[in-house]
Amino acid sequence: MAAQSGDGEKDGAKFVEFIDVEKMYGSFHAVRRLNLDIRRGEFLTFLGPSGSGKTTTLNMLAGFERPSEGMIRLDGQPVERMPPYERNIGMVFQNYALFPHMSVADNVAFPLSVRKIPKSEIGPRVVRALEMVKLAQFKDRKPTQLSGGQQQRVALARALVYEPTLVLMDEPLGALDKKLREHMQIELKQLHEMLGVTVVYVTHDQSEALTMSDRVAIFESGEIAQIGSPDQLYNDPATAFVASFIGENNALDGTVERVNGDECAVMLPDGLKVIAKAVGPLPQGAPVQLAIRPEQIKLAAEVNGHDNRIGATVDGCIYHGDHQRLLARLANGQILTVKIRPEASMAMGEPVDLAWSTGDCRAFPMGTAISGGH
Ligand SMILES: Nc1ncnc2c1ncn2[C@@H]1O[C@H](COP(=O)(O)OP(=O)(O)O)[C@@H](O)[C@H]1O
Ligand SMILES: [Mg+2]
Known part of the structure; x- marks a missing residue:
């Protein structure tokens, strides 16, 4: 898949920019003064305790929430007036959010049909996406006829099928048992490497963050306490909170x-x-x-x-x-x-x-x- 538009290194350093972003819910400050650059092609994880603002931040990038203050740029463009479907972002959630009455193939085809991709193209692209997550043989089943892990792979295929440049995943493995979760971590990491797509991943599980990510942003009470590679965070924590949260x-x-x-x-x-x-x-x-x-x-x-x-x-x-x-x-x-x-x-x-x-x-x-x- 052509996930990279090849704009070169310099530009790649700032594929996504959060500039002084704030999010208030009434008088509650959910996200504070967020300044964050996301690099093209990286696997960046938001890690933090429940309620620290990870989902809110992800949702502002996806377009499901509007910042109260500040600005978000995606590939150099302000996203303010860009509706979610124009942002070319793939989303994967914890609860799969598959359509139960549709077959696996129709679920995966859905983002292509709504984008008015010609029917003749849809079939082969769905097969390719399902092959990528090793589910091609299940294309005619309904989601309920699959295990939790398989359903999550369908959700992943659906998020990747239209070749988004950015994939956002909010605790995608949270509903799976430990063994399957560890297996899926490896598969997700391999897919990321194979596709070169930029991934922003949310988890509260530090071992998941450390094993999968190029960089991790540690969220604490609506702020980023520290951002860095897993070994930077582990060996050189900037605050007591980071030292106790990582490792x-x-x-x-x-x-x-x-x-x-x-x-x-x-x-x-x-x-x-x-x-x-x-x-x-x-x-x-x-x-x-x-x-x-x-x-x-x-x-x-x-x-x-x-x-x-x-x-x-x-x-x-x-x-x-x-x-x-x-x-x-x-x-x-x-x-x-x-x-x-x-x-x-x-x-x-x-x-x-x-x-x-x-x-x-x-x-x-x-x-x-x-x-x-x-
Ligand atoms: N729609 C909303 N209305 C009011 N408060 C919200 C809303 N969404 C989230 N919050 C609050 O904002 C804070 C951050 O939430 P969230 O981003 O979901 O945290 P996380 O994903 O890190 O667990 C929490 O205290 C949450 O209760
Ligand atoms: Mg959340």
């Missing part, structure tokens, strides 16, 4: 005791001290949240040169096959989760020294209001 994280509350360049000494309750990387302005005395991932905490006996060393006792150990999760209780009662080797043996109540590098431990201002997406 596993130990969060510890403390107070800044001393600042030294981009490092700071943080006092935990009961006088424990930790050196951390300061993210954002952190004046002395400021309350902070420390974030450190389970795999970044080491057993002190097994490493050299980690700046933080802290005593704990074993509070539990859970076997996970390829690793164990050690629950380590600090002197102040706080518990850290630590990923350790599967064969390490740990007895309940045993003392254990933990170590981690300053660079792996981030100090964020407490309760930061998140400022716009970059």
Whole structure:
């Protein structure tokens, strides 16, 4: 399918632009000061908790909702006066939204018939779209005669059949069980690579976002807290919210005791001290949240040169096959989760020294209001 119009790299950087977009429902601010560029051909995911504004943002792009303020450009054109059907966007929803009385083939043909594509062209295009999602043999069935996963593939074929340049998917796999969902993630990713179409995908499932996306935008209370590649978000979270939303994280509350360049000494309750990387302005005395991932905490006996060393006792150990999760209780009662080797043996109540590098431990201002997406 010719999903790309080949306008070159420079233009591709801004296939879709949200410029200072706001959405109010009465006095409720659903989307705030949204500035976002979507690149041609990328797989971009909106990830965030329920109610954070993902669907509203997607619907403004699709044309089902109007921004209260600001502007959206699609391929350089303002979309304000463009009705949904003129935007050449394919949509896939969680609930499939197939027509129950029509056959699979007629469902997939529907977007072509309403676009007045000649009948002679429709047949072959429907077959091609159904072959793409491996459902050609079911073309005469009704949707109710298919499984949930198959129905979702019909919905996908229907969204792709008219060769849209942009496909929007709102929690499309949410109704499927885990195994099928993981299978469909791979299929969707392969289709994206094969077609080169731009995909904007909504999910609240972080593992889905991390495995499928070129970039992920983290939504929090109507704003983008951070946008970046999965590994940027995982390794360099900009806020405590992002650190806790992406991947596993130990969060510890403390107070800044001393600042030294981009490092700071943080006092935990009961006088424990930790050196951390300061993210954002952190004046002395400021309350902070420390974030450190389970795999970044080491057993002190097994490493050299980690700046933080802290005593704990074993509070539990859970076997996970390829690793164990050690629950380590600090002197102040706080518990850290630590990923350790599967064969390490740990007895309940045993003392254990933990170590981690300053660079792996981030100090964020407490309760930061998140400022716009970059
Ligand atoms: N039509 C509407 N009228 C009033 N409030 C709405 C409407 N649609 C969404 N909202 C509110 O806007 C917020 C964002 O909703 P939504 O974009 O659907 O979140 P998400 O998709 O991230 O779960 C929610 O608090 C929701 O209740
Ligand atoms: Mg939603």
